[in-house]
Amino acid sequence: MPHLGIAVARPGSAARGRFALVSPTEFMSSAGKVAADLFDPIVDLTFRLTEIGSPTFEEKQRAEALADVLGNEGYEAVHVDDISNVTARIPGKNRDKALVVAAHIDTVFPAETEIAVRRDGDTAHAPGIGDNTVAVATVAMLKRAFDQLGVQPAVDVVVCGNVGEEGLGDLRGIKRVIADTPEVVGVLAIEGHWFGRITHIAVGSKRYRVTVTGKGGHSWGDAGVPSAIHHMCQMIAKMDDIPLSTEPKVSFNAGVVDGGVSVNTIAPEVHAILDMRSTDAAALKSLSDQVDVILDIPRPDGINVQVENVGDRPAGAEPIDGVLVPIASRVLRDLGYEPVLDDASTDANVPISMGIPAVCIGVSTGGNIHRTDEWINLSPIKPGFQQLVAVVIEAAESLSA
Amino acid sequence: MSATLVQRLRNARAVSGEYYQPILDLTRELTAISSPTFQEADRAKRVADVFADAGLDAVMLDDISNVTARIPGKDRSKAVLVAAHTDTVFPHGTDLTITEENGKLHAPGIGDNTIAVAAVAHLKAAFEQLGEQPAIDLILTGNVGEEGLGDLRGMRAVMDANTDIVGAIAVEGMALGSVTYEAVGSKRYKVTVTGPGGHSWIDAGQPSAIQHLCDLIAQMGQIELSDNPKTTFNAGIFHGGVSVNTIAPEAHAVLDMRSTSAESLGELVKQIDEIIAGPKPDGISVACETVGDRPAGAQPIESPLVQIARNVLLELGIDPKSRPGSTDANVPIARGIPAICIGLTTGSNAHREDEYIDLAPVADGFAHLITVILEAAEMLATE
Numbered sequence: 001m002p003h004l005g006i007a008v009a010r011p012g013s014a015a016r017g018r019f020a021l022v023s024p025t026e027f028m029s030s031a032g033k034v035a036a037d038l039f040d041p042i043v044d045l046t047f048r049l050t051e052i053g054s055p056t057f058e059e060k061q062r063a064e065a066l067a068d069v070l071g072n073e074g075y076e077a078v079h080v081d082d083i084s085n086v087t088a089r090i091p092g093k094n095r096d097k098a099l100v101v102a103a104h105i106d107t108v109f110p111a112e113t114e115i116a117v118r119r120d121g122d123t124a125h126a127p128g129i130g131d132n133t134v135a136v137a138t139v140a141m142l143k144r145a146f147d148q149l150g151v152q153p154a155v156d157v158v159v160c161g162n163v164g165e166e167g168l169g170d171l172r173g174i175k176r177v178i179a180d181t182p183e184v185v186g187v188l189a190i191e192g193h194w195f196g197r198i199t200h201i202a203v204g205s206k207r208y209r210v211t212v213t214g215k216g217g218h219s220w221g222d223a224g225v226p227s228a229i230h231h232m233c234q235m236i237a238k239m240d241d242i243p244l245s246t247e248p249k250v251s252f253n254a255g256v257v258d259g260g261v262s263v264n265t266i267a268p269e270v271h272a273i274l275d276m277r278s279t280d281a282a283a284l285k286s287l288s289d290q291v292d293v294i295l296d297i298p299r300p301d302g303i304n305v306q307v308e309n310v311g312d313r314p315a316g317a318e319p320i321d322g323v324l325v326p327i328a329s330r331v332l333r334d335l336g337y338e339p340v341l342d343d344a345s346t347d348a349n350v351p352i353s354m355g356i357p358a359v360c361i362g363v364s365t366g367g368n369i370h371r372t373d374e375w376i377n378l379s380p381i382k383p384g385f386q387q388l389v390a391v392v393i394e395a396a397e398s399l400s401a
Numbered sequence: 402m403s404a405t406l407v408q409r410l411r412n413a414r415a416v417s418g419e420y421y422q423p424i425l426d427l428t429r430e431l432t433a434i435s436s437p438t439f440q441e442a443d444r445a446k447r448v449a450d451v452f453a454d455a456g457l458d459a460v461m462l463d464d465i466s467n468v469t470a471r472i473p474g475k476d477r478s479k480a481v482l483v484a485a486h487t488d489t490v491f492p493h494g495t496d497l498t499i500t501e502e503n504g505k506l507h508a509p510g511i512g513d514n515t516i517a518v519a520a521v522a523h524l525k526a527a528f529e530q531l532g533e534q535p536a537i538d539l540i541l542t543g544n545v546g547e548e549g550l551g552d553l554r555g556m557r558a559v560m561d562a563n564t565d566i567v568g569a570i571a572v573e574g575m576a577l578g579s580v581t582y583e584a585v586g587s588k589r590y591k592v593t594v595t596g597p598g599g600h601s602w603i604d605a606g607q608p609s610a611i612q613h614l615c616d617l618i619a620q621m622g623q624i625e626l627s628d629n630p631k632t633t634f635n636a637g638i639f640h641g642g643v644s645v646n647t648i649a650p651e652a653h654a655v656l657d658m659r660s661t662s663a664e665s666l667g668e669l670v671k672q673i674d675e676i677i678a679g680p681k682p683d684g685i686s687v688a689c690e691t692v693g694d695r696p697a698g699a700q701p702i703e704s705p706l707v708q709i710a711r712n713v714l715l716e717l718g719i720d721p722k723s724r725p726g727s728t729d730a731n732v733p734i735a736r737g738i739p740a741i742c743i744g745l746t747t748g749s750n751a752h753r754e755d756e757y758i759d760l761a762p763v764a765d766g767f768a769h770l771i772t773v774i775l776e777a778a779e780m781l782a783t784e
Contacts, residue, residue, distance in 0.1 A: 207645055219635035219637060219659065220585055220633055220659050220725075220727075221724075223626075223631065223633040223659075227635060227636065229618065229636045232615070232639075233614075233622065233636070233639070236611070236612060236615035236619075237620075238619075240612045246606075249605065250605075251601055251602055251606075253609060253647075253648055254609065254611045254615070254642070255601060255611075255642050255643070255644055255645040255646060255647055255648075255649065256611075256641075256643070256645060256649075257639060257640060257642055257652065258639075258641075258642075259640065260636070260638035260639050260640075260655075261637070262637055262638065263589055263635075263637040263638060263655045263656075263657045263693070264637060265635075265637055266635055266637075267636070267637060267638075267639070273642075274645075275601045275645045277601065277602050277605075311645075344602075
């Protein structure tokens with residue numbers, strides 16, 4: 001973990017262009033000052049929004065609170081759509097194009113989860129605080145930062161608190177925002193935990209919930225009646241034999257299985273959840289085709305197999321030499337951090353798979369994601385926000401061309 | 402059909418009605434004493450007192466709560482064992498309230514197996530009333546550990562402690578009409594596969610506990626099973642994993658293997674053991690715990706003890722049913738000692754809280770028990 005200080009302008013450092021510096025620039029210095037000024041409001045807003053529970057598919061309450069915040073901040077065109085995506089605009093110099101800056105407002109925690117933020121020095125603990133509430137709070141503060149800096153982005157910036165990023169949400173929020181923003185020329189997805197990373201490879205995934213049913217019966221009295229468990233195991237054993245390539249990377253996982261009634265009952269029902277992933281859309285399709293064939297193998301009489309598609313995320317890659325990866329890398333280096341390029345499944349999957357320039361970047365660090373003891377560090381919000389401000393301004397500039 | 406059998410049954414039926422109420426009173430009393438497998442001590446103590454009050458000889462309570470007692474026979478060098486298990490499947494805390502309606506008595510464990518214990522406790526009085534002394538000693542037992550994980554441990558201990566046993570009759574409360582003489586042996590494994598776990602994407606390539614367990618069960622599913630002697634395999638319970646995108650660090654299955662032939666069961670178990678011990682990916686461990694082990698065995702349907710029990714039922718007008726089963730009779734059958742399991746009355750919903758017994762057949766069921774025992778003792782005396 002690098003030192004998490006705020007970059008300060010070094011007087012007399014050689015300027016090689018506005019953001020193309022190895023050392024901090026005048027602009028970065030100002031952005032750093034703004035980030036320091038806005039640190040407390042960002043933390044306050046993070047805490048406030050965190051305590052409004054927002055399970056995937058039940059984001060309405062948090063969406064409405066966020067829309068109020070954006071209205072008070074003076075954004076243009078604050079809008080909550082019918083699935084609770086919140087969008088708002090900062091007008092650019094060129095209004096024909098838009099850069100979407102998206103932070104998902106849903107969390108993995110069910111409605112009954114008790115959420116009370118606990119601050120302990122430089123850390124803050126609460127379910128969903130880093131994934132993804134702190135990111136939402138930083139995005140909400142972009143307008144104030146630009147106003148304080150006296151900069152206008154080159155194209156419209158559409159800030160967005162989108163729904164449905166987690167689990168079965170299947171990226172439905174970002175899909176809808178992009179569909180409703182036809183002038184989009186780039187997307188920055190913002191995550192709370194991953195400051196220092198640039199996710200440019202979109203891991204595509206397909207998820208199945210498989211249910212095998214049969215007649216069941218007594219293991220002795222009805223011996224010969226086919227077992228749902230036995231058939232499921234035959235299928236998963238065959239899936240295990242599918243060769244998986246490492247380039248492009250492809251993965252298969254039978255993550256959860258559950259079935260049967262008692263030791264001496266022929267299982268009438270069993271479930272499995274399968275996870276297939278790849279960075280390459282064709283390789284993912286080839287894997288899911290092979291899994292489909294196995295799910296269709298001949299079944300003993302009385303055995304039924306039901307497959308429900310519970311996840312479908314598109315794969316793809318934002319080129320390293322495209323517009324966004326170099327900008328995001330340079331900004332991190334300016335701040336003194338060596339960028340980590342990685343692959344993951346984020347809201348950036350959707351634009352990347354559509355050929356729209358997109359990356360996912362982080363604004364803080366923390367741990368225990370998807371656990372109720374989740375926590376974040378607070379001080380990295382300063383360089384994290386400073387990075388965000390710089391990346392948005394420079395990306396808008398490059399994408400306006 | 403032998404004339405003595407017919408006469409004995411007629412005599413027994415003439416008096417068995419007098420035992421209807423005492424048997425039910427004792428059934429009610431014992432049913433109210435919770436007696437889960439491995440926790441039979443309270444009920445066993447009460448049964449020991451009842452046996453002593455009934456004037457039985459050599460009443461004993463062993464260290465695992467088997468109650469035994471004797472009725473001396475004419476020939477005291479041999480004994481026939483009459484066994485009714487005192488354990489039930491119901492944990493402490495189960496509501497054991499007894500209700501009666503429409504000729505049925507409802508309560509958890511009432512038929513499996515409390516009424517059988519109560520009937521056995523009245524045998525001495527009935528024999529005395531009938532003026533019958535058994536041809537050889539009778540050993541009466543309220544034994545522990547018949548259900549589930551008890552694994553017939555009570556019956557094994559009673560057989561071990563009484564080397565003069567030459568035949569055995571296990572009594573089940575709700576099985577009137579059946580004569581079980583083929584012992585379904587079983588072996589049960591709880592298999593736990595563990596692995597390193599990890600994230601399905603980041604750690605792709607790490608072996609999954611679920612996948613290895615599926616490979617094992619898929620191989621087990623390919624084992625050829627014989628119909629004769631009947632041999633079965635069942636993976637009854639199967640679960641594991643943490644989330645869709647976690648490589649499963651742990652997976653479990655409970656396996657059930659059964660056969661009426663000890664040899665076939667042994668052969669199946671050997672194949673299962675080989676599959677479990679087969680090659681595994683680096684980082685995967687497989688632990689196998691034996692959670693059930695009941696011996697198998699069979700006797701011909703023509704064997705005298707089986708014939709006695711079937712004939713008594715026929716004489717009562719009941720068509721005898723003989724399905725292989727897993728009962729306390731497994732233990733003597735597997736040791737080559739003639740043994741059967743017979744019933745006392747009928748009923749339903751065994752192992753459920755809405756279990757009940759039918760009251761109407763109790764008197765005839767008791768007469769049938771008396772007759773089978775006396776005929777068996779006479780037959781075994783001359784074997």
